[in-house]
Amino acid sequence: MSTNTLYGIFDDEEVLLASVKEIRANNIEIEEVFSPFAIHGLDKALGLKETRMAIMAFIYGCLGLSLGALMIYNIMIVDWPQNIGGKPNFTFYHNMPAFVPILFECTVLFAAHLMSITYLIRCGLFPGGTSDSPDERTTDDKFLMVINVDGDSSPVKEMLTKTGATEINEKEA
Amino acid sequence: MHKEAEIRDPLILGNKTYHDISKDIAKPVEGKANKYWWILFSLSLVLFIWGVLCIAYTIGTGIGAWGLNKTVGWAWDITNFVWWIGIGHAGTLISAVLLLFRQKWRMSINRSAEAMTIFAVVQAALFPLIHMGRPWLAYYVFPIPNQFGSLWMNFNSPLIWDVFAISTYFSVSVVFWYIGLIPDFAMIRDRMSATISPMKKKLYSLLSFGWSGKAKHWQRFEEVSLVLAGLATPLVFSVHSIVSMDFATSIVPGWHTTIFPPYFVLGALFSGFAMVETLLIIMRKVVSLESYITIKHIEYMNVIIILTGSLVGTAYMTELFMSWYSGVEFEQYAFLNRATGPYWWAYAIMMTCNVLTPQLYWIKSIRTSFVATFVISIFINIGMWFERFVIIVTSLHRDYLPSAWTMFSPTFIDIGIFLGTIGFFFTLFLLYSRTFPVIAQAELKSILKSSGSEYKNKK
Known part of the structure; x- marks a missing residue:
C-alpha cells in the first residue's frame, strides 16, 4: 500500500481552522500546516504542545545574572580592589548597589540572545537554509494543510473539499 | 480570531486582500526608486560624506578641533549622543511596550520605528567613540583580560553602565527586529522569480533563513516575540535612566537631581515619537503606503506626544521648584542662569518647542x-536637541x-559632524526603505479581518 501526500490549500484562516478541527475530529492525522501569518488557536487545534521558549529565556537570564555577578566579583573585589570615591570595595555585598545596572543588562543580554539562538536552532533556521514549504504561495495568501494518506485518498479529499479547501494537490510517494 | 469594536476606526484602508498586502509591501523592493528617493538619498549621502571628513579631521588633529574648552568639556558631542539615543527609544516603545499592551496600530509602524532605533543608536554610539580621542583604543571600555597589570574598568562608574546598557540595547534591538523580519523576508523571497532576478532571490533566501511558516514555528515565533518584548521594555527604560545617571551621579549643580531618570526617559519617548512621525509622514508618500500608515496612526502617536510632552513640561517645572525649595544658592543660580543667563535663548527655544507646541494637539x-x-514634529526634534544642550552647556x-x-560656541567641525550623523541616519533609512519589508506584513495580515476597512464595513 502506498503512502500519498495530500496538500489542501485554503484561502481563509477561519475556514482552515474549522477544517483542522473537523479533520482531527475524524481521526485523520494532519502532518503540518503552513500559513503566511500566525493563526491564534491553530496550535491548540493541531494538538501541538506548548512551547518552552519562555522557560529557556528565564534559565538564560539566571545564567546571565550569575555570570555577570561572577565577572564583577572577580574584577572589582578579587583581582584589583580599588578605593573609588570611598565606595565600599571589600565585599561584593556592600558594593552591590553600584553593580545593579550592569547585572540587569547582563541578564537581559543573555536571556534575549540565547533565547533567539535557541529559537533559530529549534526551528532549523539559519542563513542559507531552504524553505520546505510545498507551495510558495504559503508566505503570501494561501494556507496549506499536509496530510499523509495510506491507500485510498478519496475520503480525505472529500473531507478537505467539504471543509472548504479551494485546491487539492496530491503527490504520490 | 481577533474581535474589535465596530466603532473603532479601521487601521488598513482600501479593499485590501492578503495578496494586496504582500504586493504593496514588496513593491518598493521590487520596483525602481522614484525621483524623490534619489533626491533625498543624494542629499543625505553628501551630508554623510561631509561628516566623515569632519570626523577624520577631528581624529587627525584631536578634540581641539571642537569648540570645547577647559570649563565646558562636554557640549555638542554629548548633546548629540543623548539626542540620538533618545530618538531610538520610540522604536522600542512601539514594538515592545505596545505589543505587551496589544495595541494593533503598532503593526503598521513598528518595523520602521525599530529600524529608526537601530540607525539612531549607531549615530549615538559614534559620539563617545570620537570623543575618546583615540577611538582605536575603544575596546578598553569592555572587560577584556589584558596584560596591563590586569587593568579593568570601574564598574561603579555610570559611564561603564552606559557602555553595557547601550551595547545590550543595540544588540537586543537588532535581534528583536530580525526575528520579526524573517517571515517577511520569506514573503519577498517567494515572490521573486528565480529566472528574472536570480541574485535578488538568492539574497532574500539567505536573509529569510529558510522560513516556511509551519504551525510550530509560528507558535514559537509568537512566544519569542512576546518574551523579547517583555525583556526590551525594562531595557529601554534602563538605557535612558543610565544615560541620565551620567549626569545625575555627578555633583554639578543642574545635573545632580534625582528626577533625572524618569525625566530623561519621558523626554526620550517624546523626541522619539516626533522623529517617527517625521520619518513616516515622508515615507508613506515616498513608498506609497497611504493605506497602511493612516491619519489614525498619526493621531495615536500625537496623543502619546501630548502625554509625554506634558510630563516633560511638568519635569521642567519640578526642577525649577526643587532648585528654589532646596535653598542651595548654587542650585538656584544654575536654574536662574539657564532661564535668564547668556543662554536664555536656548532655554526659550526648549520651552517653546517642548512645552507649548505639543499642547496644540489638544485641538x-x-x-x-x-x-x-x-x-x-520638526519643532519637537529641535526643542529636544536644545533641551540636552541647555542641560549640558549651561x-x-x-x-x-x-x-x-x-x-561655548561650536566650530564648523562640531556642526559638520552633527550634520554628518543626520546624513548617515537618513542614508541608512533610505537604503532600508528600498531593500527591507518596511511594514511587518505577516503581523498586519493577522489584523486585516478585525481592522481592515472593507471587513469593518461588511459588519
Whole structure:
C-alpha cells in the first residue's frame, strides 16, 4: 500500500481552522500546516504542545545574572580592589548597589540572545537554509494543510473539499 | 480570531486582500526608486560624506578641533549622543511596550520605528567613540583580560553602565527586529522569480533563513516575540535612566537631581515619537503606503506626544521648584542662569518647542493633520536637541570659580559632524526603505479581518 501526500490549500484562516478541527475530529492525522501569518488557536487545534521558549529565556537570564555577578566579583573585589570615591570595595555585598545596572543588562543580554539562538536552532533556521514549504504561495495568501494518506485518498479529499479547501494537490510517494 | 469594536476606526484602508498586502509591501523592493528617493538619498549621502571628513579631521588633529574648552568639556558631542539615543527609544516603545499592551496600530509602524532605533543608536554610539580621542583604543571600555597589570574598568562608574546598557540595547534591538523580519523576508523571497532576478532571490533566501511558516514555528515565533518584548521594555527604560545617571551621579549643580531618570526617559519617548512621525509622514508618500500608515496612526502617536510632552513640561517645572525649595544658592543660580543667563535663548527655544507646541494637539483638527503634525514634529526634534544642550552647556559654563566662567560656541567641525550623523541616519533609512519589508506584513495580515476597512464595513 502506498503512502500519498495530500496538500489542501485554503484561502481563509477561519475556514482552515474549522477544517483542522473537523479533520482531527475524524481521526485523520494532519502532518503540518503552513500559513503566511500566525493563526491564534491553530496550535491548540493541531494538538501541538506548548512551547518552552519562555522557560529557556528565564534559565538564560539566571545564567546571565550569575555570570555577570561572577565577572564583577572577580574584577572589582578579587583581582584589583580599588578605593573609588570611598565606595565600599571589600565585599561584593556592600558594593552591590553600584553593580545593579550592569547585572540587569547582563541578564537581559543573555536571556534575549540565547533565547533567539535557541529559537533559530529549534526551528532549523539559519542563513542559507531552504524553505520546505510545498507551495510558495504559503508566505503570501494561501494556507496549506499536509496530510499523509495510506491507500485510498478519496475520503480525505472529500473531507478537505467539504471543509472548504479551494485546491487539492496530491503527490504520490 | 481577533474581535474589535465596530466603532473603532479601521487601521488598513482600501479593499485590501492578503495578496494586496504582500504586493504593496514588496513593491518598493521590487520596483525602481522614484525621483524623490534619489533626491533625498543624494542629499543625505553628501551630508554623510561631509561628516566623515569632519570626523577624520577631528581624529587627525584631536578634540581641539571642537569648540570645547577647559570649563565646558562636554557640549555638542554629548548633546548629540543623548539626542540620538533618545530618538531610538520610540522604536522600542512601539514594538515592545505596545505589543505587551496589544495595541494593533503598532503593526503598521513598528518595523520602521525599530529600524529608526537601530540607525539612531549607531549615530549615538559614534559620539563617545570620537570623543575618546583615540577611538582605536575603544575596546578598553569592555572587560577584556589584558596584560596591563590586569587593568579593568570601574564598574561603579555610570559611564561603564552606559557602555553595557547601550551595547545590550543595540544588540537586543537588532535581534528583536530580525526575528520579526524573517517571515517577511520569506514573503519577498517567494515572490521573486528565480529566472528574472536570480541574485535578488538568492539574497532574500539567505536573509529569510529558510522560513516556511509551519504551525510550530509560528507558535514559537509568537512566544519569542512576546518574551523579547517583555525583556526590551525594562531595557529601554534602563538605557535612558543610565544615560541620565551620567549626569545625575555627578555633583554639578543642574545635573545632580534625582528626577533625572524618569525625566530623561519621558523626554526620550517624546523626541522619539516626533522623529517617527517625521520619518513616516515622508515615507508613506515616498513608498506609497497611504493605506497602511493612516491619519489614525498619526493621531495615536500625537496623543502619546501630548502625554509625554506634558510630563516633560511638568519635569521642567519640578526642577525649577526643587532648585528654589532646596535653598542651595548654587542650585538656584544654575536654574536662574539657564532661564535668564547668556543662554536664555536656548532655554526659550526648549520651552517653546517642548512645552507649548505639543499642547496644540489638544485641538482635533491639528492632531489629525499630516502637515501640522509634520511641522510640529520638526519643532519637537529641535526643542529636544536644545533641551540636552541647555542641560549640558549651561550647567558647565558657570564653573565654581568665576574666573573659569566661559561660553561655548561650536566650530564648523562640531556642526559638520552633527550634520554628518543626520546624513548617515537618513542614508541608512533610505537604503532600508528600498531593500527591507518596511511594514511587518505577516503581523498586519493577522489584523486585516478585525481592522481592515472593507471587513469593518461588511459588519
